[in-house]
Each structure stands twice: as C-alpha cells, then as structure tokens.
Amino acid sequence: MTVPRWLDDDQQRAWRSYLRMQSRLGAELNRRLQAASGLSLADYDVLVHLTDAPEGRLRPYELQRALEWEQSRLSHHLSRMQRRGLVERRECAEDGRGAFVVLTEAGRRAITAAAPGHVQAVRELFVDALGPGQVETLGRLSARVLARLDAAAGG
Amino acid sequence: MTVPRWLDDDQQRAWRSYLRMQSRLGAELNRRLQAASGLSLADYDVLVHLTDAPEGRLRPYELQRALEWEQSRLSHHLSRMQRRGLVERRECAEDGRGAFVVLTEAGRRAITAAAPGHVQAVRELFVDALGPGQVETLGRLSARVLARLDAAAGG
DNA sequence: CCAACATGGATGACGCGTCATTCATTCCTC
DNA sequence: GAGGAATGAATGACGCGTCATCCATGTTGG
Numbered sequence: 001m002t003v004p005r006w007l008d009d010d011q012q013r014a015w016r017s018y019l020r021m022q023s024r025l026g027a028e029l030n031r032r033l034q035a036a037s038g039l040s041l042a043d044y045d046v047l048v049h050l051t052d053a054p055e056g057r058l059r060p061y062e063l064q065r066a067l068e069w070e071q072s073r074l075s076h077h078l079s080r081m082q083r084r085g086l087v088e089r090r091e092c093a094e095d096g097r098g099a100f101v102v103l104t105e106a107g108r109r110a111i112t113a114a115a116p117g118h119v120q121a122v123r124e125l126f127v128d129a130l131g132p133g134q135v136e137t138l139g140r141l142s143a144r145v146l147a148r149l150d151a152a153a154g155g
Numbered sequence: 156m157t158v159p160r161w162l163d164d165d166q167q168r169a170w171r172s173y174l175r176m177q178s179r180l181g182a183e184l185n186r187r188l189q190a191a192s193g194l195s196l197a198d199y200d201v202l203v204h205l206t207d208a209p210e211g212r213l214r215p216y217e218l219q220r221a222l223e224w225e226q227s228r229l230s231h232h233l234s235r236m237q238r239r240g241l242v243e244r245r246e247c248a249e250d251g252r253g254a255f256v257v258l259t260e261a262g263r264r265a266i267t268a269a270a271p272g273h274v275q276a277v278r279e280l281f282v283d284a285l286g287p288g289q290v291e292t293l294g295r296l297s298a299r300v301l302a303r304l305d306a307a308a309g310g
Numbered sequence: 311c312c313a314a315c316a317t318g319g320a321t322g323a324c325g326c327g328t329c330a331t332t333c334a335t336t337c338c339t340c
Numbered sequence: 341g342a343g344g345a346a347t348g349a350a351t352g353a354c355g356c357g358t359c360a361t362c363c364a365t366g367t368t369g370g
Contacts, residue, residue: 014294021297129303139169148284
C-alpha cells in the first residue's frame with residue numbers, strides 16, 4: 001500500500017451504522033439486564049457457562065477459553081462475582097496450581113431469574129427486528145468477519 | 156408473554172456469532188490503534204469530530220450528541236485527554252455555564268498520524284472481509300436494529 | 311535428579327464507563 | 341424581577357478491562 005485508501009461514502013455509512021448499532025444494542029441489553037436482575041452481560045455469560053457444566057463447576061482456564069476472555073479479566077471478574085456470592089472458588093485436587101469455579105445456589109437463582117427476560121430482550125431488539133432470513137444473514141456476515149479475524153491473528 | 160420463548164438453534168447460532176464478531180473486531184481494532192498511535196477508539200472518535208469542526212472546537216454537549224455518549228463519560232474522557240495534551244478546555248463567552256473543547260496541535264498531529272492505519276484496519280477486517288454487496292447489507296441490517304432501538308427508547 | 315521452561319492463576323496499577331450528585335447559569339413564568 | 345425549572349458541565353465512588361508482573365506447581369530434557 002502506498003497512499004492510504006479511504007472508505008467511500010457507502011462503506012463509510014455502513015461502517016458507521018454498524019458501529020452505532022453495536023454500541024447501542026449492547027448498552028440497551030446491558031441496561032435492561034442490569035435493571036431487571038442486577039447482573040451484567042458479563043455476569044450472565046459466566047453463569048450460563050457454569051450452568052451448562054456438569055456439577056456447575058469449571059476450571060478457570062476452561063471458562064476462559066469458552067468465553068474468549070483474557071485470563072486476568074476472568075480472574076478479576078470472578079473475584080467480584082465471588083464477593084457478591086454468585087460463585088465460589090475451590091481448590092483442585094488433581095492439579096495443585098489450579099482451581100475450580102463453582103456456581104453457588106444464589107448464582108443459580110440469579111441466572112434462572114434473569115434468563116427469560118434477557119432472551120426476550122434479545123428477541124425483541126435483534127431477532128424480531130431483523131426477521132428470520134436476515135438473522136441468518138447477519139450470522140453469516142459475522143462468521144465471515146470472524147474468519148478474517150482468525151486469519152489476521154493466526155497468520 | 157406467558158412462557159418465555161427461547162431462541163431456536165439457528166437464531167442462537169447467529170446471535171452468538173454476532174456477539175463474538177462484535178467483541179473480537181472491537182478488541183482487534185482497539186489493539187491495533189493503540190499499538191500504532193497510543194490512541195483508543197474513543198480518543199479517535201473524539202478527535203475525528205473535533206477535526207471536522209470549524210476551528211477545531213466544539214461545545215461539550217455538541218460532542219456528546221454527535222458521539223451518543225453519556226455526558227459524564229465525555230466529561231471524564233475529556234479530562235483524561237486534556238491531561239495527555241490532546242485537547243484543551245476553554246471558557247465560553249456566550250454561555251457562562253458552558254465551555255469549549257479545543258483540539259490542540261498535539262491532538263491534530265495524533266489523529267493525522269493515526270487515521271491512515273486505522274482506516275486500513277477497518278478496510279482489512281471489515282470492508283474487505285465482507286466485500287462490497289455485503290458491506291451494504293450489513294449496513295442495512297444495522298439500520299434495522301437501530302430503528303428498533305429507537306422505537307424501544309422513544310416509544 | 312534438576313534446571314529450564316510451560317501452565318494455571320492471582321494481583322496491583324491504571325485507564326475507562328456509569329450512576330448519583332452537585333453547582334452555576336440561563337430560561338421561563340407569574 | 342423573583343423564584344422555580346431546565347440546561348451545561350464537573351466530580352466522586354465504584355465496578356470493569358488491560359497490561360505487566362508474580363508465584364506456585366507441573367513437565368521435560370539432559
């Protein structure tokens with residue numbers, strides 16, 4: 001590349017539209033979830049994964065890979081969730097370095113209470129806003145961008 | 156609504172795909188911009204708006220509306236940018252309550268240096284990943300969701 | 311065996327974002 | 341023109357995210 005290639009008007013419009021959508025949709029979902037249940041989207045994701053795990057417990061590194069979070073972000077977040085009683089940390093017998101994150105009863109109650117409203121919000125603001133065919137389209141486009149991100153990271 | 160309606164598999168897949176794309180694309184763009192120029196995406200947006208404004212200055216509330224940020228977020232962010240010498244605050248003669256945010260020379264240099272690389276990154280990871288027709292499609296879908304968000308907020 | 315390296319995880323510092331609050335000025339209405 | 345509402349803006353507290361660093365345990369090759 002020699003001279004930087006700018007975006008043309010259509011590309012610019014599309015990019016800005018995506019940016020605004022992305023930021024507002026996330027903010028709105030977070031706001032509703034927080035107001036309805038006291039959970040953040042991040043809390044929600046952690047709890048979903050723990051709920052799906054056998055015995056409601058996972059090694060932090062498993063959780064980390066499932067969430068695609070940075071390790072230290074997860075660690076900090078678990079500390080805060082632990083303080084709020086949503087999860088506990090336990091020692092891991094098989095690996096002296098390791099640990100377990102365990103869903104508490106309070107954590108299970110919280111995600112159970114929060115899920116229906118959150119799903120409803122996703123449906124209202126995303127699924128129903130787009131309609132069936134376009135949901136699938138957006139999924140495909142996302143996958144394309146993801147593939148490019150993988151290529152950029154891996155290559 | 157009586158029983159919560161969950162998402163079916165296709166919807167679930169599309170939604171998760173979008174979520175991952177959104178989070179990783181933002182992270183990657185931020186990472187590159189930060190590494191190349193020391194600016195965050197937020198800094199970048201502020202500077203772009205100031206650059207486009209006559210005399211490189213705006214009232215905070217104008218900036219706020221253009222960026223669709225919360226007022227206090229903008230105020231905090233401007234304080235940090237001011238500390239780094241990217242912008243300055245000036246008094247506003249016409250309105251005793253108000254202020255001006257002014258682009259400094261350092262701020263102008265920073266955005267000028269950062270822009271080509273950032274545009275290039277957006278092109279590589281978004282525009283080129285999708286191709287012309289699909290960029291437009293994603294723009295349209297974003298606009299649909301935005302319309303729903305407006306309806307949800309305004310109505 | 312043990313030294314080097316890899317892995318699992320926690321932590322402190324610091325920038326970011328939100329909420330609630332505060333303050334000054336301006337606008338509006340009576 | 342005086343008092344209340346609205347507006348423009350800053351701030352402190354606190355939760356979140358990243359980076360750099362640290363520590364303990366595990367693993368591996370000589």
